[in-house]
Every structure is written in structure tokens, then in C-alpha cells.
Amino acid sequence: MNIDLSMIAKSINRETECEADIVMTSFRSRLGDFPITGREPVVFHIRNQENETVRVSAEVNLEAEIACSRCLEPVQTPLCFSVDRVFRIGSDGLSEEDGEETDYLTGYELDTEKLLYAEILVNWPVKVLCRDDCRGICRVCGTNLNERDCSCQKTEPHPGMAAIADIFQKFKEV
Ligand SMILES: [Zn+2]
Ligand SMILES: [Zn+2]
Numbered sequence: 631m632n633i634d635l636s637m638i639a640k641s642i643n644r645e646t647e648c649e650a651d652i653v654m655t656s657f658r659s660r661l662g663d664f665p666i667t668g669r670e671p672v673v674f675h676i677r678n679q680e681n682e683t684v685r686v687s688a689e690v691n692l693e694a695e696i697a698c699s700r701c702l703e704p705v706q707t708p709l710c711f712s713v714d715r716v717f718r719i720g721s722d723g724l725s726e727e728d729g730e731e732t733d734y735l736t737g738y739e740l741d742t743e744k745l746l747y748a749e750i751l752v753n754w755p756v757k758v759l760c761r762d763d764c765r766g767i768c769r770v771c772g773t774n775l776n777e778r779d780c781s782c783q784k785t786e787p788h789p790g791m792a793a794i795a796d797i798f799q800k801f802k803e804v
Contacts, residue, residue: 635676635684636738639719642681648674650742657694657750667706668693672713674742679716684724686740688713690749696758700766701774711753713745 631650638644652669669692677685689712696707717724723737734744765775773780 631742633674633676633740633742634738635717635724635740638676638678639684639724639738640681641678643678645675645677648676650674650746652690652692652746653743654747657747659751659754661754665695666692667695668708672742672746674713678719682719683727684717684719686713686715686717686745690746690753692750696755698760698764699757700764701760701776702767703760703774703776705758705760707755707758709750709753709755711749713749715745 631653633648633650638646649671651671652666655666657664657666672688672690674686674688679685689710691708691710693706693708695704697703698705716727717735718727724735724740726732726735732748734741734748760776767774768780768782770782771780773782
């Protein structure tokens with residue numbers, strides 16, 4: 631949704647609220663394409679601060695399907711975070727305080743969907759687990775160890791480790 635902020639940018643200390651739906655059905659990033667499985671409309675609080683800046687804040691609640699970092703099973707992951715942006719009021723529109731280019735501001739128009747995309751990206755979880763004690767998948771046969779055990783020998787040292795153990799053994803003998 632596009633919100634026209636020109637009126638509020640010209641009205642000192644004025645405040646307003648604006649509700650926008652999250653439209654995207656999936657979140658695409660270089661990490662993959664993740665279905666958005668839950669969402670709430672986002673209420674943006676918009677405030678003119680002394681005719682110098684416009685502050686845009688909101689609470690975002692959505693849910694995305696992300697693979698567990700250990701077993702790769704899909705996990706419905708809540709993403710809840712706050713948005714708090716301050717834009718400088720210029721003669722021909724709003725801009726980031728640090729002057730950085732953005733794709734969500736065009737003149738006085740704020741594209742909420744693009745802003746939300748940028749915010750979801752920075753708030754994306756680093757690691758998702760289906761449960762704290764997820765046992766992951768066997769590196770040898772690929773079995774999901776939460777579902778069943780496999781017959782791969784876990785106690786047998788990795789061939790590389792066995793070689794190192796041999797070297798230590800030889801040192802001891804010397
Ligand atoms: Zn898992
Ligand atoms: Zn196995």
C-alpha cells in the first residue's frame with residue numbers, strides 16, 4: 631500500500647495512524663522462498679516531529695514457514711518485531727536520515743509493502759529449530775533422527791579422527 635505523507639510532512643507535530651495489510655504471500659530472499667502462513671494488518675503510527683522529520687513506527691506480527699536448521703522440517707515461525715524509522719523532511723519529499731537511497735520512498739509516498747520487506751529482511755531469524763532438542767539428521771544416511779534411530783555407528787570415530795588418535799598413540803609409544 632502507498633501512504634501519501636505529504637500532508638503530515640507539512641503539518642507540524644501532527645500525528646496519524648494508518649493500517650496496511652501485508653500483501654506478500656511468500657518472502658523471497660537469497661536464502662530462498664518462504665511461505666507467509668500468518669499475518670496481521672500493520673498499524674503504522676506516523677508523526678511529524680517539529681517539521682524536521684517524520685517518524686513511522688509499527689508492530690509487525692507474521693508467521694513464516696522456515697526449515698529447521700538441523701532436520702530441515704518446515705517450522706511455522708512467528709516473526710514479531712517493531713519498526714521505528716525516522717525520515718527527514720525535504721523540499722521535494724522524504725528521505726532516510728543518512729541520505730541513503732531506498733526503494734520504499736518516492737517523494738512523499740511511502741510504499742508500506744517495500745518497507746515491510748526491508749524490515750522482515752533485517753529481522754529474519756538466524757537459526758530456526760523445530761524444538762530445542764531437535765536431533766537433526768544423520769550425516770551418513772540422512773535419516774531424521776527425531777523420527778527414528780538409524781543403524782549408523784555413532785560411537786565409531788570419524789576416519790580422520792581415528793588417524794589423529796593413531797598419531798597420539800604413536801607419540802605415547804615413543
Ligand atoms: Zn528439527
Ligand atoms: Zn544414519
